[in-house]
Structure formats: structure tokens, C-alpha cells
Amino acid sequence: MTPLDPPSTPLTRKDFTSDQEVRWCPGCGDYAILAAVQRMLPELGVRKENTVFVSGIGCSSRFPYYMNTYGFHTIHGRAPAVATGVKLANPDLDVWMITGDGDGLSIGGNHLMHLLRRNVNLQLILFNNRIYGLTKGQYSPTSLLGKRSPSTPMGSVDNPVVPAAFALGCGGRFVARAVDTDAKSLIATLKRAHEFQGTGFVEVFQNCPVFNDGAFDHFTARDLAAETQLHLEHGKPMRFGKDNTKGLRLRPGKLELEVVTLGEYGVTEADILVHDEHNHTTAFLLANLEPPAFPVALGVLFNSAAPGPSFDHGMHEQNRQARAKGPGDLNALMRKGHTWLVEPEPT
């Protein structure tokens, strides 16, 4: 039996639920994400003792306390580095990193960049609520331009970062998005991230009912979702809309996407772009689509066809090579090079 084998008796959602009282605000999107993860883990067939949740600081980073697995609530922004260390020590552990838009993209942006380019083999869930919750409502790096908050009473003047575009720009090899309350597609997306051998980056649009309520209503509200969400499926045409009649195509002569309607101006199914999740360029275009002109692209935006070995795999492979001839003999090492013998004084 290896740590990667499924548990001998199947586990349930309850097995992954810790005895700690959950302390997020009523109505917080974090509850939905927690429930989705606790439901999903038994379906993955992973072992509790082999599962580690590593988080930074912020509302979302309390997540590990509620999981009955190993968990490490670290310091602000540094979860990527701690998680990297965990994988260097034991690459067989199944690591989930939990972060938020402030933790991951503001104070921890540097570490997130390096985690992604290194392709450390773990799953990363970035809870994006476009606000600082735990510190009471300041604007975050994903807050929209002009955001009024306690620290920006006249409105923010800095442009927000698009997390998925950031991840793609950093060399992320698996980049996906989901909505907190859409459990089915969230679970499906997280499972894909888990399958991926490398950093599986999943941004979750998460509502903060206290400090930024309704930040994503313009595409998550029930009556709007069909018109404003594009659910990506590899190999399927990128269609959306109430009657599924809308689609994306490349604007002729330009590297740009445009929304078209089947049947209008002679547009047919053949004109609609088919989602190729291995294509980095379209992934970047998709990451930047925003309502009202475009739908929000959800699901797996990018899944590199040739991700290469993960960082931890590469490091352990080097260790294996270095130790191929057996463990080093430190006594011998210290006696290599110029040495000299001091004889005992003749008595």
C-alpha cells in the first residue's frame, strides 16, 4: 500500500469534516466552497492522512481548520512557499493550497508567481471576493477601478489584476475558474485540477455578503447566468445564451474574440470557435473576457498538453540521481582534497 492508494474503506464527507465550529459570516461564499471540497474529496478516493491543506492569512485561509486532514494556517501571502517546502520534503502528499485575492495576489503575489512558473504539484484554490474581509472591507488588487472602501473613500485609482490572466502570464500550466455557488461545476473543475500533475490553479468567484455583497451578481445571478457565463468544455464549440444560440468566434483578420449569434448574418455552428484547452493564446483571450460585452469564461481555460515534470518531481529526480551510487559518506567527503597527518609526538 502506498500513500497514494485509496483508503481501504470508502470515506464520506463527514470523514473530512473537522470538529471545529465554522466561523465565517452567515451567507459567506466560503461555506459553499468548503461544502464542495468536503463532498469532492471522498469521490477522489484520497486518504485523509495524506491530504494537507496549506493556507495564508485572510477569511479563506481559515479553511484548513475545518478540514479533518492535515492543515497548516501559515502567514500572510506565504502559503505557496510553505506548500513548496511540504512537497520538497514529501512529494507523495496531496497538497491543496488555499488563498484569497489579497493573500495570493497582493502580499503574496511574488510567491504565487514562482509557484506557478515552477509548476509545483498541488491544487490551488484562490477565493476571489474582490475585497479584504478579515481587515474589514479595504479594496483588494482585484477590486474594480473606483472601488470605494475605508482606505479609498474617493474610489480606488489602481487597475485590478485578472487572476486567471496573471496565472497564465506566470507560466501556470493549468488555469481554471468557477463560481462558489455552482457546486456541480466547481467540483468538476477542482477534480480536473487534482488530476493535473503540477500547479492546478482554480479561481473561485466568491461572494462576500458583508463587505462586497453582489460583486459578481452581474454574471452569477440566476436570471443572468445563461447570458453571461460561458462554460468551457474541451473540444466543444464555445456556445452560451438562454437558447444556446450565442457563441464566440475569432474576429476575422484580428486576434480578438467576438460574440456572434447563430443564424444572424449567416453565422453557423462552423463559425464558432471550438475550445482547445491546450491553447495558451485563446486561454489568455478567454481570461480577459468581461460582461457586459462578453460572457465570463468558466471551467478549464488552460490545461497544458505538455506541462513537463512538476518542480517537486524534478527535485526528487535530482536527489535520486545524486544518490544513485548510495548515500554520501560524510567522513570521506571531509577527508577529500588536501589533508595532512599530524603524528603523535614520539614519547
Place this chain on the structure above:
Amino acid sequence: MDTFASSTPSSSRELIDSVVIRFAGDSGDGMQLTGSQFADSTALMGNDLSTLPDFPAEIRAPAGTTFGVSGFQVHFAGHDIKTPGDAPDVLVAMNPAALRVNLRDLKIGGLLVCNSGAFTAGNLKKAGYDKSPLDDGSLDAYRLLKLDVSKLTLQAVEPYQLGTKESLRAKNMWTLGLMMWMFGRERESTVEWLRQKFAKNPHVADANVAALNAGHIYGETAEMPSGIGCYQVPKAKLAPGVYRNVTGNEATAWGLLAGGKLAGLELVLGSYPITPASTILHTLSNLRAYGVTTFQAEDEIAAICAAIGASYAGALGMTSTSGPGLALKAEALGLAVATELPLIVVDVQRGGPSTGLPTKTEQSDLMQALNGRNGDCPLAVIAACTPGDCFDMAIEAVRLATKYMTPVLLLTDGFLANSAEPWKIPDITTIKPFPVQYRRQPEGFHPFVRDPQTLARAWAIPGTPGLEHRIGGIEKDYDSGNISYDPDNHHKMTKVRAAKIAGIADDIPLQKMEQGEDSGDLVVVGWGSTYGAIAQAVMGARRSGLKVSHLHIRYMNPMPRNLGELLRNFKKVSVPEMNNGMLVKVLRAEYLVDAQGFNKISGQPFKITEIEAEIHRMLGVQAQAPAPV
């Protein structure tokens, strides 16, 4: 080198007991290599020795300028020596700038070897000389040996057709050859080293060997001016055993590996390049076969956080840095204290504050090491006092970190890091192992369940069934390990974290005197790399009949149980430090003794004479006149 004055024929070597040579030149002149090769051959001759490299922060400062001068000092003797020497007996100056920067240190009457070929109008101007000091009588206080080393080197390597620039690079080898002749060193080890270094360019190796030999032959055959001869330094009486030269950073790296082996743990080093600590990262990166994974992180914070993650997962996390890096690691150190994980932090101190003097030595991180974190955040701090001691203290760091589940901060400094000394190579099979036991039993487990003796919490690592748990930086409940904001509990946890570290005092050796009685008129208290200078100064003072003792602290927190009592046994307490007064404040605060600071903050180690003078000042005695040169 008080017997240097008389001229002797080179056929019969004059016996002298100790010599200090400083090689100085442009940072591109290869002075570090010259010095370290001389030191290697000196060690092979059986002398005791100590070295002090001194190089500029710039990799290639503009040629010929005073701020581009690089130096390497070697002190060797037929007896036990502890420092790289105060003032050089011999100064080798490869250009006017090297002369300008180093002349003030040369002993009056000392030997001055100058490469006259580099004393061109341009170089003289760059060094701030209006006219050549070689010709104007300004160096009459020294025994000057003017040689056009540039020209002599070009002649020696001519057969190898390297081109002028490449040929001139060999002038350090020519100079080395001459100095090897003068002090009776064997050339074999350097020849071997050259052949290895230039294995891919055998003709370059040949040229360098030719230059080395030419310098040596020059000494044998040329008529030397009066007062310049050749000398022999007898072998030192060292404890029997196999020796090698070791620098502090090498010894630290090997000590960490030895510690890992003794603990039975895999090591993970997270590190970010920083002078003067980087060679620890380099050394360990080459030794992955010895049970270490090395990770060059994106910054200092990531380096320590990866180490913490590794320790959480059951390896021993380590990070190596210098002062500015330690500042960046402060918050993560707090996390390691709060989560009570083993962690090794090596701080190779350098001149501060801020970027400070990256290539110069200082002891100014003591307060940062002891206190530089938010909250009540105690951890173990230990300090190595010689290059070889870095090995022992690195092992000690691993022992304490794993036994007490705590970060341990090991302080060394730029001087220890780069200077070399002969080191009796230990046999690690003779060191008592301290194997680590992870927690396996689920019964009665919570993450902060403590060993009643050591107060260390259990180390339960991911992958262990039944011990799933969560830890973090938020305060934990004493009885369950769960998050707790309870006021009384925080008080209790703060106290128990402090008691755990304080309790280490029962597990470390009592403070011993390095020299002298347990009481007297004056105790000189040192820590770290000032060891050699203090030891020599106290030895001298004691020979002249003063009631002085030397006490050297290696455990900075907690300090040995008997330290306060020892200090109070002396009428006066002097604390020399390469900072503006840190240990002295700790001693005054902890033990209510009237300790007096003696501070040098020049980026250079103490000279023996400086400490001698302070001893005399403290005791109100007239210094003896210096021995005649």
C-alpha cells in the same frame, strides 16, 4: 618576525617562529587565489595558520582604483595561533592602489614587495600618488623589494603564446612562486591545483606553472637586496590526527549534514543568495547525495517558509542568510516559534544596518537574533567562535531544534565564513547520535501535547494515520491545540514557550573559562569570531602577570546557568564586540554586572593589540612597550 632584520644567504634558511603576509592587488589580480594557495601549501608544511580574506563588494571594480583593492592575509607559525595576525610582516602590493590602501598596516621595518611594472603614471594617478613612492624615499621605513613582476611574468610565459592580457594574469602565480621560495613552501599542491583548474586548457595550466616556477627560481638565483632573505618556519605542535583547512561556511554546511545524519533526518535547505552566506547554499547544493535537498527560493521569506513547510512535513528545514535576510525572515520565524517546529537558521553576520558592508564582518545581529520578532518570541540562539567550531555548533543547532521543537538561530559572521584554519577532521561515527522519534500513537494525541521534561510538543507528520491535525500562527489552546483566544490561555502559552527555551539551559554545558581563574581583576567576555584576538590578548596579559581571564559565550539564549555567578566573581568585566554594544547590554540586563563595552565597528576583526590595550586601560596599568621589530 622579529628576527627578520639580518641578511642571510639563501642557502641556509633562517628560522623564524611566525609570519604574517598580506597579498594585495586589484580585484582582478587573483589575490584571493594566491593567498588561499599559499595557505594550503602552508598547512601542508605543518604550520598552524589563520587567514583573513578582504575583498571589495564590487565583483570587478574599475582596475587600479583604491576601492577595487582585494587582499588576503595569512598568518602562520610554528606554534598555536588563533588570529590572522595584527600587522603584516610582509606586504605584497601588486599595484599602487594596493600599496596606498595597505601600507598603513605594514609593520615598520617590514618587507614590502611591489610590482614596479604596475606603477605606471595612470595607475599612480588612480591611487592618488603624484609621483612614484617607489623612488621618492617615502618607503624608507620598510625593506622594499621592487620587481617588475609584470615583465618577469611575460618572459616566463612567453613560450605559451597566450597574448599579453592572458599572460599577465599569471603574475599572481609568479608572485606566489617567489613567496613560496622565501618561506620554503612546497609548490606541488599549487601545481596540482592549477592542472585541475585548467584541465580543459592545458597550455594555460602550463603557463601558470611556468610563472610559479619562474618566481621561485628568481628567488633562488637573483641577488636579493640586503635585509631580504629566505626563512623557515618550524612545524606547529598540533594534536595528532588528520587535518585539513576549513572555512566557517564549509564547516557549517558539513555540520548541518552531520546533524541531519545524527538525527536520522532528511534536510531541506531553502535559501536566497546573500553575501557572505551564499557559499553555504553552494556547498550543500553540491552535496545532495548526503541527504539534503537544496532550494534557491525567490526571496528570503520564501526560503524560510519553504524550510518551515519541510519541517512540518517531517524533514528538517534549514535556511542560511545574513542580516538583511534575517530581517525579512522575522515574521516566519515567529510562525515557527508559534507552531513549535524545528528549524535551523544560519545568520552569517555582515556590516549593517541596511545593505551596510556586505563583504565585511560584524557582530551586529545579536539583538535581532535574540529579539527581532513581534510578540514574546523566544528561540535558541547559539554562536560559533572559530571556523572549525561552526561544524560543532551546526550539529548542536540540529540537536536542540529537534529535541525542543524550536527554531535555532546559529550566528557566525563574514570573518568566520571566509577565513580558514587547520582543522582536525572529526570522525562523525564517534559523535553520539540523537535520533528523532515522530509521534505515531493516536491515543492521547493533540498537536501541542508536550513532553513533560523538555516541554517540546509532539512532532506528528502528514502521512501518519489518525494524527490529522491543524496548526498555525493563531494562539492554540494548551489542552487541545485548537485555536484559542482565551486570555488566560495566551498567558499560559506564552509562559510555556518561554519556559521551554529557558529549560535548554539544563541541556548545555556550564560556562567554562577559556583561560584563567574563575575570579580575578578582569574577565574579558567575548562571543563569536573575536575568540582568537581575545585569547591571544589575554594570554599576553596573563604572561605579564595581570589577573585577567577569558570567557567566551557560545550559547547566547539561553545562556549557561553559571554565567552570572562567574561574571560577578570579577572586579571588572570587559566585553569586546564588533558592534556598538549588544552582548554588553544583555549581560548588564540579565546579571546586573557593570560590564563595559569595547567596540570596533570597522568591518575588520579586532587586532590583538587593540584588546591588549583595552585590558591595560581597564586595569589602569601602563602598556608594555611593543617588542622591537
